[in-house]
Amino acid sequence: MMTPVRARPLVVEPIRPTDPCTNCEARSFSVCNAIEAKDLERLAALAVPLAIDAGRTFIEEGDTAEHFFNVTAGTAKLFKLLPDGRRQITGFACVGTFLGLAVSSTYAFGAEAVEPMRVCRFSRAKLKALLDDFPAMEKRLLEVASNELVAAQEQMLLLGRKTARERLASFLVVRAVNMASGVLPCSSRPADKVTLPMTRSDIADYLGLTIETVSRTLTRFKSERLIDIPSASEIAIRDFAALEGLATGLN
Numbered sequence: 258m259m260t261p262v263r264a265r266p267l268v269v270e271p272i273r274p275t276d277p278c279t280n281c282e283a284r285s286f287s288v289c290n291a292i293e294a295k296d297l298e299r300l301a302a303l304a305v306p307l308a309i310d311a312g313r314t315f316i317e318e319g320d321t322a323e324h325f326f327n328v329t330a331g332t333a334k335l336f337k338l339l340p341d342g343r344r345q346i347t348g349f350a351c352v353g354t355f356l357g358l359a360v361s362s363t364y365a366f367g368a369e370a371v372e373p374m375r376v377c378r379f380s381r382a383k384l385k386a387l388l389d390d391f392p393a394m395e396k397r398l399l400e401v402a403s404n405e406l407v408a409a410q411e412q413m414l415l416l417g418r419k420t421a422r423e424r425l426a427s428f429l430v431v432r433a434v435n436m437a438s439g440v441l442p443c444s445s446r447p448a449d450k451v452t453l454p455m456t457r458s459d460i461a462d463y464l465g466l467t468i469e470t471v472s473r474t475l476t477r478f479k480s481e482r483l484i485d486i487p488s489a490s491e492i493a494i495r496d497f498a499a500l501e502g503l504a505t506g507l508n
Contacts, residue, residue, distance in 0.1 A: 278304065281377075283329040287353040288401060291394040303384060304377040309370045316356065316368035324378050325357040331374030332454045334463075335366050346462040347412065349455060351435060355401050357381070372454040416465045419506070424464045425474045427504040429484070433494050451492040 278301040284290055292300050306329070309315050315326065318338050332351050336344040347366060350356055356368060388395040415424055433447035453460070461471045475492075478484045483500055485493040494500065 281329055283327070283352045287327055287329075288355050288394060288397040289327065291397045292391055296391070299387065299390075303379050303387060305379070307376050307378055309374040309376060311370050311372050311374075314367055314369045315374075315376065316364050316366065318365065318367040319363050322357060322362060322364050323381055325355060325381060325384055326368070327377040327379070328352055328354045328356065329375045329377055331370060331372050333368045333374060334371050334455060334459055335368050337366055346459055348463070349459075355398065358398065358401060371456075371459065421464075421466055421470050421474055422477075423504055423506060424466065425460075425471060425478070426500045428460065428464060429492060429494070430497070430501050430504045432492075433497060433500075447494065447497050449494055451494060453490050453492060457489075 278284060278289065278297040281287075281289070289300060304327075307315070309331070315333075318336075328350050330352060332349055333354075333356075334346050335348040335350060335356075336346050338344050344367070349371075350368065357364065388398070415427055419427065429451060430447070432451045432453070433449075436448040436451060455463075457468050457471050460466075461468045464471070466474075475484070475486060478500075479486055481499075483494075483496045483503075485495060487493055
């Protein structure tokens with residue numbers, strides 16, 4: 258199911274904390290942790306912290322790629338525009354995700370907040386100059402770019418070969434693992450509960466399914482005692498091993 262494009266957002270005003278880097282809760286698992294504490298003042302001087310309301314677009318596909326964005330709170334949905342004005346959701350960015358690593362002069366995707374968000378915006382030109390002095394951070398950014406390529410390949414497999422049950426199981430497994438560490442990708446113990454700030458329509462769009470199929474499959478997972486559904490925005494994982502087996506086609 259494709260989602261119609263919203264109108265362009267209003268200008269987002271920056272917030273001005275006294276020390277955005279030292280006190281950042283996302284620093285421990287974002288690319289910024291490659292910079293030692295003693296050098297954070299230089300990074301903080303480049304960061305423009307922004308508060309973004311739910312439903313606001315902060316990256317427009319096709320716009321000049323002037324900035325990087327580091328997600329420090331909340332979740333965004335990433336999307337590609339179609340020629341007829343519709344858009345296809347291609348992923349979700351959570352805390353610690355670094356956005357805007359475009360190899361061209363324009364952004365290859367759009368990004369919209371699905372809940373209230375905070376991001377740190379960095380000028381591409383200024384950050385590139387800083388990387389000359391901090392090769393460890395440049396290495397982390399290359400790792401992020403590599404991980405994005407792996408995620409794109411996984412998404413092609415998800416949409417091209419997996420059944421509806423396997424797609425939804427894969428989505429829940431990835432969310433559970435990511436929430437355990439707050440970073441993509443990871444190998445930590447999966448979380449027992451998964452928050453879903455995005456709508457069922459967003460999930461359906463991302464998985465290439467209908468809303469009805471997503472709702473029906475979640476209900477079936479519940480009846481099979483794989484999950485519980487305390488609310489529309491939360492899933493409790495009851496049998497992670499079974500979900501993981503289903504996601505990989507082993508069950």
